[in-house]
Amino acid sequence: MANSALVSVVPPLFERILSIFPRQYIRFCFAYGSGVFRQGGVSMGKPMIDLIFCVNNSVGFHKENIATNPSHYSALKHLGPYCISFIQEKLPANVYFNTLVPLKEVDVVIKYGVVLESDLINDLLDWNSLYLSGRMHKPIKILEKPGDELDMPLRQNLFSALHTAFLLLPEVFSERELYHTIADFSYRGDFRMRFGEDKNKINNILDKQLLKFRKLYKPYLKTLTDYVDLPAEDEVDKPMMQDMSTATRIYHLFQLPTLPQKELVKYWRAHGGRRRGDAEDVLQDLAVTTKLSKMLEHCLSKIVLKSSIQQSLKGILTAGIFKSIQYSNKKIDKMKKSRVQAQT
Template sequence: MAGTKAVVACPSLYSKILESTFPQHFSFCFAYGSGVFRQSGSDITNNMIDMIFTVEDPPAWHKENISRNPNHYSALRLLGYKTVARIQENWGAKVYFNALVPIKDAGVTIKYGVVSRSALVTDLLDWNKLYLAGRLHKPVEVIRKTSDSQLRSALQLNLHSAVHTALLMLPENFSEHEFYITISSLSYAGDFRMMFGEDKKKVHKIVEPQMESFRELYSPVINSLSDFLEVSKESGLCSQDASPVARIHHLNQLPRAPQRAVVRLWNRDSRKLRQDTEDTLRAIAYDPDCGLFLLECIKDIVSASSIQQSLKGILTAGIFKSLRYGGNKILKMIKS
């Protein structure tokens, strides 16, 4: 699942960050973003490294981390590790971030999030938040592999879900570049930061330098869907079965949250006879606007989680770090 490694973000650097700084009670860890993978028009050496720690016991992990690294936290740490863990588990996308953390031994600045294994698995399978699931649609650098079979399975199913969703939104013929752009755009659809605070060309800058990493990541999924999708390695052109039968298959494979949302949206029209899930999905498959229905539902999921998580970030990072972090994002947006 790892993409092309950046020169600055080598395995020895990650080892130095993990071993010298953090509690070791985590089961899965990955790094992502412009500080890990080179993006078009960006100097990777100047970018913050983003990391995610997956833990079994958030209160215990925060207790030890606050003891070791109190300066990583905002004033929320004064309320105790149990409060920090409750904020993580009950607010926003169930991730607790500490931003703009200098790691002096490694000479880098990082932002790291903490998520429980159960919350991550739920998002990967159901897309109830489409937050970390969306980040894992793109190449990441796995720093510590998981030995948990449920999490490994959820990580793979998340990639399959991304392909089924993208195919419903794409026409019969499209380019490989469009395919990965569509997948990468899912977690940004409806994100208010894309209107104010994010680089407007962010998705293209992610995909274009990493085409080979995307191919490596999605090749097993594409091979498993050979009855529905063909990708030419020579020309980079793709063609899919766009028939209602194929659409029904993709709709049935959607994660629980967007699938239920599509059914609710379809049945909201009072002129239509209310149908059960199976009949509704079959009806949607015959509608030429099927992809648009799905996109609206994806936007609603992402919009809610991105707003909640951003408000939560003001608390977890503190006012000064939030202003600094937000200012950096706005500068990138202006430059783009």
């Protein structure tokens, strides 16, 4: 079963939303973002609800969904479910989004992405794009509980987030700094943070969701007490201290997902490090360099930059020009209001 810290009771609103879709194909579903959890910062009226449907059959899901909810799709629906599924599974990030979808039945606007279960598992374990795995480093509301196939990858994704954060953080850090570092993974390098996202997004998330982060990561932190000293339950403001020994750094490096590991090895070899020897030797070299955190930041940014650009271009195709412009304008308005608020 999935981690109980992740699972919540599904409110009636979300049950009604789920009932609109071909539920027999959905293996896992979660909602995320400001439409689900309160955030600090600028109020933009009623926020859009973001959903991810993890399915066991993309063609089957889209075939029935196009028949039932044709208005959700752009003109691509006329090419049929096989084409939609090809775009979803073969183009980068492996997600197909329908955005700015009004559901008059429940008086909300939603954006939802569809991902094949095997593709989600790969991103959770390997951080191939950090697109969905990065969103799941933050609190989410589970609407359809995951099965056994997803249980281990979901857990591993959170462990990977902690190991990565420890390599980026100094010896002593606060609980908020830990969660800020983790929340930043999926935004680090995202070109939309320059042009269309709220610059205070991470702080806005933490301002209202710190307790949810604590609940999410507490079970995993408790298993890592050989590597980090945790404050007592009642010592909320007491800082954490981590072991910075070479052996511990090596341990964290070996726990990184596949793609960040590969990118680190490639970067090290390209910038004067060991050119021969296997990846294990390189990771051991990296454990003693003072530049490790900067190098890891660079590698994470590279992964996110690539996937954010590719998914945005894909979004123009899947949403259509009109909705893409409409969606971008909403993001830009939010960014402008955030800047004005920060200056006052």
